[in-house]
Amino acid sequence: xxxxxxxxxxxxxxxxxxxxxxxxxxxxxxxxxxxxxxxxxxxxxxxxxxxxxxxxxxxxxxxxxxxxxxxxxxxxxxxxxxxxxxxxxxxxxxxxxxxxxxxxxxxxxxxxxxxxxxxxxxxxxxxxxxxxxxxxxxxxxxxxxxxxxxxxxxxxxxxxxxxxxxxxxxxxxxxxxxxxxxxxxxxxxxxxxxxxxxxxxxxxxxxxxxxxxxxxxxxxxxxxxxxxxxxxxxxxxxxxxxxxxxxxxxxxxxxxxxxxxxxxxxxxxxxxxxxxxxxxxxxxxxxxxxxxxxxxxxxxxxxxxxxxxxxxxxxxxxxxxxxxxxxxxxxxxxxxxxxxxxxxxxxxxxxxxxxxxxxxxxxxxxxxxxxxxxxxxxxxxxxxxxxxxxxxxxxxxxxxxxxxxxxxxxxxxxxxxxxxxxxxxxxxxxxxxxxxxxxxxxxxxxxxxxxxxxxxxxxxxxxxxxxxxxxxxxxxxxxxxxx
Numbered sequence: 304x305x306x307x308x309x310x311x312x313x314x315x316x317x318x319x320x321x322x323x324x325x326x327x328x329x330x331x332x333x334x335x336x337x338x339x340x341x342x343x344x345x346x347x348x349x350x351x352x353x354x355x356x357x358x359x360x361x362x363x364x365x366x367x368x369x370x371x372x373x374x375x376x377x378x379x380x381x382x383x384x385x386x387x388x389x390x391x392x393x394x395x396x397x398x399x400x401x402x403x404x405x406x407x408x409x410x411x412x413x414x415x416x417x418x419x420x421x422x423x424x425x426x427x428x429x430x431x432x433x434x435x436x437x438x439x440x441x442x443x444x445x446x447x448x449x450x451x452x453x454x455x456x457x458x459x460x461x462x463x464x465x466x467x468x469x470x471x472x473x474x475x476x477x478x479x480x481x482x483x484x485x486x487x488x489x490x491x492x493x494x495x496x497x498x499x500x501x502x503x504x505x506x507x508x509x510x511x512x513x514x515x516x517x518x519x520x521x522x523x524x525x526x527x528x529x530x531x532x533x534x535x536x537x538x539x540x541x542x543x544x545x546x547x548x549x550x551x552x553x554x555x556x557x558x559x560x561x562x563x564x565x566x567x568x569x570x571x572x573x574x575x576x577x578x579x580x581x582x583x584x585x586x587x588x589x590x591x592x593x594x595x596x597x598x599x600x601x602x603x604x605x606x607x608x609x610x611x612x613x614x615x616x617x618x619x620x621x622x623x624x625x626x627x628x629x630x631x632x633x634x635x636x637x638x639x640x641x642x643x644x645x646x647x648x649x650x651x652x653x654x655x656x657x658x659x660x661x662x663x664x665x666x667x668x669x670x671x672x673x674x675x676x677x678x679x680x681x682x683x684x685x686x687x688x689x690x691x692x693x694x695x696x697x698x699x700x701x702x703x704x705x706x707x708x709x710x711x712x713x714x715x716x717x718x719x720x721x722x723x724x725x726x727x728x729x730x731x732x733x734x735x736x737x738x739x740x741x742x743x744x745x746x747x748x749x750x751x752x753x754x755x756x757x758x759x760x761x762x763x764x765x766x767x768x769x770x771x772x773x774x775x776x777x778x779x780x781x782x783x784x785x786x
Contacts (some may be wrong), residue, residue, distance in 0.1 A: 306544035310363035332373035348525035422749035437658035454480025463746035507736035562699025566600035684754035688761035
């Protein structure tokens, strides 16, 4: 069980749930039950959460208790609610249906495939120059063993300086270099989360983070993001009720929704986490990519006074995914403990890659500025194509990052992904970004491909979307027999 949602909180999530006046095709109790099912399917209402008592919800919605009682009864009949006398009612899905979220997919080698499954850019032209300069620096390291569990000092200092420039004073002793952001998360989980520990995550969230948590057999609770981002009362309430060991959050251009957490909520989250003994793992993968002149709030770590915030980041999004360089920013004692954990995993990151990263960071202003211009053009091209070819889809324009989170015109995300692959477009359907088969009405669309490719991809997606409406019974592929 993940906690309880209060009547006023559920009322806010339900919004305009009433049956339409003049078109009374269903009574109010059926409309209420249908809206709750929609919240569950979209991931905005977590599974396993206890709903308010019938009287409490009736008062919050200003309707009769009889209507709420009938709605709860229908939800039980459809398998969306489990009730026990004297204990309450909890949300669920019919038949305990669950979809495993491994989050694992790899870029295809087929160059004819328009791959919208991976939210990452091709390498910048400055990478070759940085690589050549790194090889010239390498000889001074060749006399040693090459093992630097926390990273070479030049790179740690460069990363620390970047944090200081954002208003968060940081020393090199507070930085540990890792083999990418995912590796950073894995090491933090190994250090801070015992198997079976409780973790709070956003819904939707980054699939590979869910995979890492599954590897630790974590007990995951979720905070469902609204159309405009985090619901402060619900997020803080989840922290206070569930008291998780860790909370994994993406405050800068959240993956996949693109939301930016305001400064006021960042401060309140840190205070709440300290009060309940929760460590915050803050994923800053997209912090370098604000668009349209968006001003970033202070880093979450600015509000930390008790070493509750562990920040992770890397070079995959602003630079290149093939350069496996990430980092952890934490207190100096935590970095030393992470290094001790790391020795049992991979010893250290490659020295040559770290030297390449040093040279790229030295030219960060120019490289990142070019990336922002490129991404803004590609984002606008994608938005224009969607408006023209799929006007019924709803998209909030992100102020940064590399992804759009599209709400489709029906719960067809997985079917659409299967159909799109047949016409040479690879998609990441909504259920990849959540738990238990939810979010079939959503699709993540990165704008990391060239503008012409994005327009072409949308054209192909639109064609197969319309074909889905004309197709009768779903024709499933026969599974391959492997002997």
